[in-house]
Amino acid sequence: MDGCAIKLNQRISGACLAVCLACLALAGCPAEYRKEADRMAYNYIRHAQMQTFGSAKQLRVESPGDTLRRRLLLEQDLPISSKASFGSDRLEEIEHWPEKGYPKPPAEFVQPTVQWHGKGPLRLNLLDSLQVAARNNRDYQTLKEDVFLSALQLDLEDLAFRNTFAGSLSTIYDIDRTTPKSIREMEYNNTDSWSRKLKTGANLSARFMIDLVQLVKKDRDRSRGLYADATVEIPLMRGAAMYVVTESLTQAQRDVVYALYTMERYRQQLAVQVTTEYLGVLQQYDQLENAESNYRSLISATRRAKRLADAGRLPSLQVDQASQDELRARDRWVSAGQQSKQRLDSFKMTLGLPVDADVELDKDTLDTLATDVIKRLGLEAATQPVESQPAWLLENPDAVPSSQPASQPGSQPATLSAQDAIVLAPPSNLHAGPMEMDPRRAVETALKNRQDLTVVNGQVFDAQRAVAVAADALQADLTINGTAQTGERRTRGTATEDNARFRFEKAEGLFTAGAQLDLPWERTAERDAYRESFVSMERAVRASQKLEDQVKLEVRNSLRNLLQYRESFTIQLQAVRLAKRRVSSTLLSLEAGRAEIRDVLEAQEAFVSAQNALTASLVNYRLAELQLQRDMGVLTIDEKGLFSEYKP
Numbered sequence: 001m002d003g004c005a006i007k008l009n010q011r012i013s014g015a016c017l018a019v020c021l022a023c024l025a026l027a028g029c030p031a032e033y034r035k036e037a038d039r040m041a042y043n044y045i046r047h048a049q050m051q052t053f054g055s056a057k058q059l060r061v062e063s064p065g066d067t068l069r070r071r072l073l074l075e076q077d078l079p080i081s082s083k084a085s086f087g088s089d090r091l092e093e094i095e096h097w098p099e100k101g102y103p104k105p106p107a108e109f110v111q112p113t114v115q116w117h118g119k120g121p122l123r124l125n126l127l128d129s130l131q132v133a134a135r136n137n138r139d140y141q142t143l144k145e146d147v148f149l150s151a152l153q154l155d156l157e158d159l160a161f162r163n164t165f166a167g168s169l170s171t172i173y174d175i176d177r178t179t180p181k182s183i184r185e186m187e188y189n190n191t192d193s194w195s196r197k198l199k200t201g202a203n204l205s206a207r208f209m210i211d212l213v214q215l216v217k218k219d220r221d222r223s224r225g226l227y228a229d230a231t232v233e234i235p236l237m238r239g240a241a242m243y244v245v246t247e248s249l250t251q252a253q254r255d256v257v258y259a260l261y262t263m264e265r266y267r268q269q270l271a272v273q274v275t276t277e278y279l280g281v282l283q284q285y286d287q288l289e290n291a292e293s294n295y296r297s298l299i300s301a302t303r304r305a306k307r308l309a310d311a312g313r314l315p316s317l318q319v320d321q322a323s324q325d326e327l328r329a330r331d332r333w334v335s336a337g338q339q340s341k342q343r344l345d346s347f348k349m350t351l352g353l354p355v356d357a358d359v360e361l362d363k364d365t366l367d368t369l370a371t372d373v374i375k376r377l378g379l380e381a382a383t384q385p386v387e388s389q390p391a392w393l394l395e396n397p398d399a400v401p402s403s404q405p406a407s408q409p410g411s412q413p414a415t416l417s418a419q420d421a422i423v424l425a426p427p428s429n430l431h432a433g434p435m436e437m438d439p440r441r442a443v444e445t446a447l448k449n450r451q452d453l454t455v456v457n458g459q460v461f462d463a464q465r466a467v468a469v470a471a472d473a474l475q476a477d478l479t480i481n482g483t484a485q486t487g488e489r490r491t492r493g494t495a496t497e498d499n500a501r502f503r504f505e506k507a508e509g510l511f512t513a514g515a516q517l518d519l520p521w522e523r524t525a526e527r528d529a530y531r532e533s534f535v536s537m538e539r540a541v542r543a544s545q546k547l548e549d550q551v552k553l554e555v556r557n558s559l560r561n562l563l564q565y566r567e568s569f570t571i572q573l574q575a576v577r578l579a580k581r582r583v584s585s586t587l588l589s590l591e592a593g594r595a596e597i598r599d600v601l602e603a604q605e606a607f608v609s610a611q612n613a614l615t616a617s618l619v620n621y622r623l624a625e626l627q628l629q630r631d632m633g634v635l636t637i638d639e640k641g642l643f644s645e646y647k648p
Contacts, residue, residue, distance in 0.1 A: 030098040041151035048151075048256045053264075058639050061141075061148045062103060063087050068114060068122075068132055072357040075118035079356075113640070121358040126278050126365055127642060129351060133274045134267075134641025136352030143266050147259040150252070157252040160197050167192045187491070188212040201245045206230040211490040224499040225490030231483045238475040238518075247469050254458060261451040267637040272623075272630045274641075277347045279619045282366050284340040286615045291336040294608040295329040301604065302326045304590070305597045318597040325601045370618055377431045379570060427567050435625045436562050437648050439555070442632060446555045449633035453551055456544045463537035470530040477518035485510040551631070558628035565621035572614035579607040 042059075049056040070086050072078065083090045089102040113131040116122050124132065134140065172187040188211065195205040211225030239245065302322040308314035345355040353359065429436070447453065486509030490497070586603040589595035626645075629635040634646035 031100075031103075034099075034103070037152060037155075040155045041148050044151040044154050044256060045147060045260075048253070048260055052257050052260055059144060059147065061145050063089070063141075067136060068116075069136055069353050071116065071118065072122065072354055076358055078354050121360045123360045123362065125362040126275065129274050129278050129347075129361075130271060130641040130643070132351045132353070132641075133270055134637075134639075137270060137350065138352055140263075140266060140270055143259075143263040147256065147263055150256045150259040154249075154252040154256050157249045161199060161246075161249065162196070164195045165193070166195075186214045197245075199242050199246050201235045201240045201242070203233045204231070209487075209489065213490045223490045223497050225488055226499075226501060227485070227487040227489050229483060229485040231481065233479055233481045235477070235479045237478040238472060239477075241472060243465070244469050244472045247465060250465070251462065254462065258455045258458065261455050264637070265451040265633070267641070268630045268633070268635045268643075271635060271637055271641065271643045272626045274350060275626055276623050277343070277350055278361065279365070279369070279623065281340065281343045281347050281361055282363060283615050283619045284336070284343050285361075285363060286366060287612050288333070288336040288340050290608050290611045291329070291333040294604060295326070295333045297604050298322070298326040298329045298601070301597065301600055308590075313593065314597065322597050322601060325605075366615065366618070369622055373433075373569070373618060373621060376433055377566065377570075379431055379573065427563055431566065431570065433562065433566060433621075433625065434648060435628055435646075436559065436566070439559055442555050442559060442628070443552050445634060446551050446632040447548065450551050450631075451633055453544075453547055453633075456540070456547050460537070460540045460544050463533070463540040467530070467533040467537055470526070470533040473526040474520060474523050474530060476520045478515065480513070480515045482513040483511070554631040555628065558624060558631050561624040562621065562628060565617055565624050568617040569614070569621050572610060572617050575610040576607075576614050579603070579610040583607050 045059055046056040049059075067087060070090075073080060073085060080086070083092065089104070091102065093101070113135050114122070114124065114128050168189075168191050170187075170189045172185075172189075174185045174187065190210045191207060192209075193205065193207045195203070197203050207227075207229050209225070209227040211227070212222065213225070214222040234240075243250075302319070302325075305314055305319045305322040309316055309319045344359065344361070348355050348357060348359055487501070582603045583600075586595050586599045590597065590600050626635065629646045632646070636644040636646075638644070
């Protein structure tokens with residue numbers, strides 16, 4: 001062959017070798033594939049956030065580089081089952097691990113959320129706990145990964161409508177000894193292709209092939225083949241509508257939005273859950289302190305009863321009664337201590353921390369909460385010392401007029417006899433909190449802002465689209481297609497022919513055009529699928545109706561709880577002061593011989609119960625406020641897990 005063919009052969013071989021080396025280098029860097037997938041997924045997520053929320057929040061699925069869990073395990077020398085307890089980046093590399101080391105967390109995840117120097121117990125306030133949960137809660141991490149995976153699926157669906165390139169290179173050395181004269185041949189083939197699917201339903205594709213065949217013999221005959229073709233297919237009936245062609249892409253886009261809504265909904269639920277469990281632990285601590293104080297008081301009462309019995313001023317039967325109450329108090333004290341530890345361990349589990357870690361909570365949170373709630377409800381007068389309360393209310397509580405709640409002390413009413421009519425006054429809105437709004441307004445706010453309701457309503461629209469797509473499948477198939485081919489291939493049998501070449505100036509080639517019609521005579525499967533799509537739509541509608549009613553129920557119940565816990569808190573404020581006064585009075589009466597030890601024990605029991613009830617009503621009211629905001633979907637959570645409350 002001539003020198004031009006030899007040079008062409010060398011150029012083709014060199015180009016093919018360069019392509020091969022590039023492909024091998026890329027195949028040897030799986031980390032680059034992972035990083036590219038991250039870039040694509042996060043771009044889709046940011047775009048979906050902008051379309052959905054109007055702003056893009058930071059969302060990373062990588063584990064934090066310095067988790068609080070890991071620091072607690074190391075600094076407090078806690079037992080572990082394997083290195084997996086420290087995180088994936090501490091695992092030992094297995095054989096054939098594809099990357100060098102483990103992926104490093106982003107820079108913003110390196111800094112810890114809580115400042116702790118590793119000395120003594122970890123002390124957490126409520127804000128710290130919210131931030132720790134946002135970084136370490138396992139369920140929240142799973143939901144973030146769900147968003148990320150839905151973005152990867154969207155990338156895959158979007159790939160069908162992008163330019164797709166493919167290439168292959170092959171080299172074959174062939175020895176044919178089926179004939180008396182052995183034939184040896186070297187064959188090189190390079191094929192590059194391009195394809196793209198348009199949203200109109202058309203499919204475009206093209207191929208370009210280079211063949212180089214060389215006979216291994218004395219004269220070394222060789223021939224070059226060039227070949228190209230292009231094809232287009234355009235559906236005109238079934239599968240031709242844009243909404244049908246892009247349905248899978250549309251659904252993938254909506255799935256990303258649904259995953260974001262689901263994650264945002266869980267962020268609200270997690271914030272309320274962390275606050276609930278945090279205050280629950282503090283409430284248990286308060287009950288433990290009350291149980292301890294009650295135990296000490298009953299020990300003192302038992303000693304006092306023994307002294308009075310030794311002096312002959314009290315029968316031994318009452319001493320035994322005091323001892324029995326002392327034993328019951330000890331049992332309650334021990335039980336309260338164990339329950340407080342149990343609730344703290346459960347809270348650490350919610351935060352994603354080791355349950356055996358040494359963690360302490362800020363006990364002053366309850367005092368701060370009480371001050372805040374009392375101020376917001378305008379109950380400063382009810383917190384005054386007992387002696388400053390109106391004398392008629394303290395000495396004659398039954399004289400409170402029926403038209404005026406006991407929580408609203410006023411002027412001395414006229415004395416009522418037992419025969420006078422009793423009129424019960426419903427709870428008043430005099431001290432209503434800012435969240436105690438009109439039920440209709442609260443329901444309308446919830447229907448507008450609940451993320452999960454937005455998802456199910458969107459799924460109704462998805463079901464409607466599914467009906468339209470199923471209906472399209474009932475049509476006839478009518479497709480037009482065209483193909484253009486030019487050039488020639490080369491194989492062993494054509495190695496001695498002249499090189500193939502393109503002759504565009506003469507429009508040489510093979511051109512075909514055609515149409516294919518598939519009449520809709522057999523559409524049983526499509527018919528059944530169409531009918532099933534209506535059933536699926538009805539189910540989606542019922543799911544939407546059910547959740548809508550559930551949202552209304554949750555909001556209305558939360559409003560009822562707010563009113564109930566506010567009234568309870570107001571009542572318990574007075575009950576504690578009256579119970580404390582009763583304890584003091586019975587102790588003085590016992591010393592004077594005008595009361596029995598049973599009166600003291602009953603007064604002490606009533607005082608402890610009132611204290612516990614007051615704390616419970618305080619915590620319940622505060623949690624009811626947060627739960628109402630959660631149920632209305634208006635609790636705003638930032639990237640750190642801190643919430644901003646709704647202001648009606």
